[in-house]
Amino acid sequence: MVEIRNLQRELYRFNLRVWAAALLVLLCFGLLAARLVVLQVVRHDELAGRAETNRTAVVPVVPNRGRIVDRNGIVLATNYTAYTLEITPSRLADDADTVIDELARILTIEPRDRRRYKKLRSESKNFESIPIRTKLSDDEVARFTARRFHFPGVEVKARLFRYYPYGELASHLIGYIGRINQAEKEAMADWPDEDQANYRGTDYIGKLGLEQRYERDLHGRTGFEHVETSAGGRAVRKLGSQPATPGNTLVLSIDIRLQALVEQLYGDRRGALVALDPRSGEVLAFVSKPTFDPNLFVDGIDFDSWKALNESIDKPLLNRALRGTYPPGSTYKPFMAMAALNSGKRSASTVIMDNLTYSFGGRVFGSPESDRPGPKDMRAAIVSSSNVYFYSLANEMGVDLIHDQLEPLGFGRKTGIDLDGEVTGVLPSTDWKRRTYKRPEQQRWYAGETISLGIGQGYNNFTMLQLANAMATLVAGGQRYEPRLVREVVDVVSGTHRQLSAQSLEPIAYKPDDVAVITDAMHGVTVAGTSARVFAGAPYASGGKTGTAQAVGLRGGQKYSANRVAEHLRDHSLYVAYAPQQAPTIALAVIVENAGWGSAAAAPIARRVFDFWVSGLYPGDDDIAAVRAASAMAPIRPPVPLAQASNVQIAAPGAASAAAPAEVASEAVR
Numbered sequence: 001m002v003e004i005r006n007l008q009r010e011l012y013r014f015n016l017r018v019w020a021a022a023l024l025v026l027l028c029f030g031l032l033a034a035r036l037v038v039l040q041v042v043r044h045d046e047l048a049g050r051a052e053t054n055r056t057a058v059v060p061v062v063p064n065r066g067r068i069v070d071r072n073g074i075v076l077a078t079n080y081t082a083y084t085l086e087i088t089p090s091r092l093a094d095d096a097d098t099v100i101d102e103l104a105r106i107l108t109i110e111p112r113d114r115r116r117y118k119k120l121r122s123e124s125k126n127f128e129s130i131p132i133r134t135k136l137s138d139d140e141v142a143r144f145t146a147r148r149f150h151f152p153g154v155e156v157k158a159r160l161f162r163y164y165p166y167g168e169l170a171s172h173l174i175g176y177i178g179r180i181n182q183a184e185k186e187a188m189a190d191w192p193d194e195d196q197a198n199y200r201g202t203d204y205i206g207k208l209g210l211e212q213r214y215e216r217d218l219h220g221r222t223g224f225e226h227v228e229t230s231a232g233g234r235a236v237r238k239l240g241s242q243p244a245t246p247g248n249t250l251v252l253s254i255d256i257r258l259q260a261l262v263e264q265l266y267g268d269r270r271g272a273l274v275a276l277d278p279r280s281g282e283v284l285a286f287v288s289k290p291t292f293d294p295n296l297f298v299d300g301i302d303f304d305s306w307k308a309l310n311e312s313i314d315k316p317l318l319n320r321a322l323r324g325t326y327p328p329g330s331t332y333k334p335f336m337a338m339a340a341l342n343s344g345k346r347s348a349s350t351v352i353m354d355n356l357t358y359s360f361g362g363r364v365f366g367s368p369e370s371d372r373p374g375p376k377d378m379r380a381a382i383v384s385s386s387n388v389y390f391y392s393l394a395n396e397m398g399v400d401l402i403h404d405q406l407e408p409l410g411f412g413r414k415t416g417i418d419l420d421g422e423v424t425g426v427l428p429s430t431d432w433k434r435r436t437y438k439r440p441e442q443q444r445w446y447a448g449e450t451i452s453l454g455i456g457q458g459y460n461n462f463t464m465l466q467l468a469n470a471m472a473t474l475v476a477g478g479q480r481y482e483p484r485l486v487r488e489v490v491d492v493v494s495g496t497h498r499q500l501s502a503q504s505l506e507p508i509a510y511k512p513d514d515v516a517v518i519t520d521a522m523h524g525v526t527v528a529g530t531s532a533r534v535f536a537g538a539p540y541a542s543g544g545k546t547g548t549a550q551a552v553g554l555r556g557g558q559k560y561s562a563n564r565v566a567e568h569l570r571d572h573s574l575y576v577a578y579a580p581q582q583a584p585t586i587a588l589a590v591i592v593e594n595a596g597w598g599s600a601a602a603a604p605i606a607r608r609v610f611d612f613w614v615s616g617l618y619p620g621d622d623d624i625a626a627v628r629a630a631s632a633m634a635p636i637r638p639p640v641p642l643a644q645a646s647n648v649q650i651a652a653p654g655a656a657s658a659a660a661p662a663e664v665a666s667e668a669v670r
Contacts, residue, residue: 060201063220064160066247068174068210070256071487076174077211079160083136085144086129089121091153096121099151100132106147107140109133112302120300123182129157134299162204162298168291170259172319173419173485175209176294198222207297210250210485213420217489220247249490253282258612262287265605269595272320272464274483275588275609278472278578281481281502283417284586284613288324290316313568322417325425325461326591329547330385330598331576332456334518335470336393337378339405341514345397348378348517358391361448365391368548382521382545383529387455394454399445402453403429408480408508409470411462416482416503425466428459456547467576467589475543475578475587477515478508519543523581531575534603540614544577544606546598549591570594575602579610586613 068077085107092099100117103109113133120130132154136144141156148154162177180188180203188196199205200222206212223244262273266289275285290312296305309317318324340346354376356367367387381389394402407413412427426432430445437443452458465483473480484502491498522543526535530546549572573595578587588606595601611617 059225061223061225061241061244062160062201063222063244064246065162065177065204066218066220066249066492068218068250068252070252070254070259072255072257073251074256075165076170076252076256077162077164080163081158082134082161083141083156084131084159085133085136086131086155086157087117088129088153088155090126093152099154103132103144103151103154106143107133107136115303116300120179123185129155131159134159135161164294166256166260167293167295169263170254170256170286171209171291171294172288172321173209173254173259173286174294175211175213176207176297177204177211178207178297179203179300180205204298208294209419210252213418214250214486214489217250218247221245246492249492250486251488251490252485253277253284253487254286254485255284255613258285258609259287261612262605262609263289263291265608266592269601270314270320270593271591271595271602272324273588273590273605273609274321274464274468275586275613276468276472276483278476278479278584278587281472281483281504282487283483283485285588285609286321286485288318288320288322290314292316319421320591321464322419323421323423323463325423325463326572326574327458327460327549328456328462328467329549329572329574330387330455331467331545331547331574331589332460333382333385333390333454334522334545334576335406335409335411335474336390336402336454337382337521338474338510338514338518339402340378340393340397341517342508342510343397343401343405345401346378346393348514351375351377352381352386352389352392354381354386354388356388358388358451360391360395360451363448365451378517379521379524382518383524385525385530385546390454391451392454394450394452395447397450399450399453400429400431402450403427403432406470409473410466410480411470412466415465415469417465418483418485418500422465423463425462426459427462428453433459457550464589464591467574468587471576471578471589472587473508474510474515475519475584477512478510480505480507519578519581522578526577530597531599531603534599534607538607538610540579540610541581542577542579542610542614543581544575544603546603547574547576548572548597549574551594568594571596573601574598575606577603577606577610579614586610 065079067075067079069075085103087096087099089096096117100109100114109132117130117132124130133140136156144151144154144156148156164171164174164176180199184205188199191199198219198221202219202222206215206218211218221244223242226240258275262285266287269289271287271289273285273287274283276283292309296302301309341348352375354367354371354373356371356373358365365387371386372384376384376386376389378389380386397405403412407427411425412432413424414422428449433445434443449458453460469483481502481504484500486500488500489498490496522545523541525531525544525546526538526542531544535542535544551569551572571594573592574590575598576587576589578584586609588609590602590605590609592601592605
């Protein structure tokens with residue numbers, strides 16, 4: 001049987017298939033064309049930018065951090081360049097521990113390096129470069145470079161490191177920098193975009209002291225390099241750049257030679273000293289002992305060093321000048337006397353009979369065994385440091401009047417110094433007690449609590465900065481300033497100097513005659529009073545007041561004996577002073593913790609400070625252990641010997657004073 005084919009129908013089907021195939025091909029080409037239009041026209045700018053980004057990279061250029069120098073130009077903080085070995089976790093071919101083990105066969109990698117890497121790794125993103133070794137020698141760089149192809153994701157980089165040439169000297173004042181931690185990174189997220197951009201590529205930030213307070217001035221402006229990169233991400237050529245702007249230089253009011261002298265005089269003892277210029281509010285010395293080496297923190301402090309600093313009973317990390325509060329003891333008496341004159345509660349000629357005891361509310365308030373009984377006016381009370389005179393004065397004035405008269409001097413509030421972390425201290429009042437305590441019986445102020453305020457005990461607690469500031473205000477006749485550590489900021493590019501003068505505050509309306517009464521009495525302390533032996537033979541006239549403050553209270557009726565208590569529980573030695581007597585150029589407050597009478601430890605330090613500042617006498621660098629050798633790491637030139645760092649005349653060693661303080665200390669009675 002023969003099949004009859006329908007050619008017409010087959011031709012129709014064939015044409016239908018051809019048209020369907022043609023439409024499919026046309027549709028595909030249409031889709032390609034549409035996609036091409038989207039990529040080449042609609043998204044041209046976006047994709048061109050991506051391509052350029054893949055081909056090029058913008059690399060931030062971290063600026064040189066600004067230097068810190070003292071008033072004579074001696075460099076206290078600077079920078080140097082060193083090689084670091086860094087790991088980028090996202091680019092490693094193997095796990096980090098294995099890579100570090102392999103690196104340890106080429107270079108020395110200590111356990112502390114591994115611990116630091118793990119800590120930084122936990123705080124960093126996967127694509128960020130993390131140092132495993134710092135300060136590589138040229139030999140170590142050469143050894144790694146020869147084997148670099150074995151270690152993808154590991155590179156040698158040149159980094160700037162902060163360097164403090166004088167090590168522990170003035171460390172609480174200068175502070176230090178450290179790597180930016182996670183909390184600081186999160187805080188930076190709230191910064192303006194411009195500030196965030198300025199910290200791209202920056203790994204370090206100021207952590208303490210002036211390094212922290214003046215971070216924006218010291219950091220500088222970040223630059224950039226626009227480079228063409230290969231497929232492997234390596235720079236091929238530079239397409240453009242904008243140089244980084246170095247940070248500004250801070251010029252301090254501090255004289256580092258004076259600072260070094262004071263720190264050497266303290267030796268291993270604890271304490272603080274603040275010296276101010278009463279004419280301007282400039283800080284001349286800012287000492288807290290013991291100190292620490294800020295170089296330990298720059299590259300990440302090791303565990304053992306941190307433990308030693310953090311757990312030491314001497315608390316070397318505590319800035320005692322700024323944050324240490326103490327009862328002022330008898331150094332408070334000149335301020336109490338000034339308050340009495342200014343408020344009209346007592347005149348300078350009023351005589352009080354001092355029988356060495358003062359009774360109030362059934363309690364007897366005593367005097368030191370060295371006191372002598374007899375009638376005393378205001379001058380005699382200050383010169384002899386009469387407790388009874390000031391017990392009775394405190395009772396007459398009352399706590400709130402004392403507070404209102406002494407608060408303008410800066411007691412119980414922040415001075416406004418250009419350092420972060422200042423504490424307020426305690427200048428008590430009835431309102432302060434209500435705000436401080438919770439139980440009603442604690443909130444009530446009892447009249448008997450006022451008595452001990454007159455001699456600087458009780459609730460009184462102040463910093464040496466507050467005491468020095470009050471002394472400067474008093475001898476300046478009531479003129480007040482916010483203490484200032486930085487005199488000026490120097491732009492290293494333009495050379496312009498931005499003055500940062502201490503802010504002048506509204507003066508206290510003291511009568512010149514009243515001020516003269518107090519300063520004359522304080523001068524009497526150095527001539528016939530409790531610091532007369534220390535200042536015997538001084539080639540200048542000065543004024544001061546010794547003080548002894550209890551470190552711990554004694555239980556009912558107990559008699560204090562330094563020999564029967566632990567060293568860190570003994571009384572503190574204090575001294576407030578100014579010099580010269582006419583037109584003072586320096587005022588200070590000094591405390592030596594647990595050292596006993598004010599004339600035994602604190603006053604001799606003040607004498608040496610005045611010898612240096614007023615008379616230009618200096619013991620010489622050979623006697624200043626704090627500035628002999630700054631540091632074992634010396635990639636930059638060693639520090640300038642302080643005796644050669646300015647044009648102030650230097651006396652020969654041993655010529656610092658007519659009566660050596662070390663000799664008179666043992667003879668002091670109070």
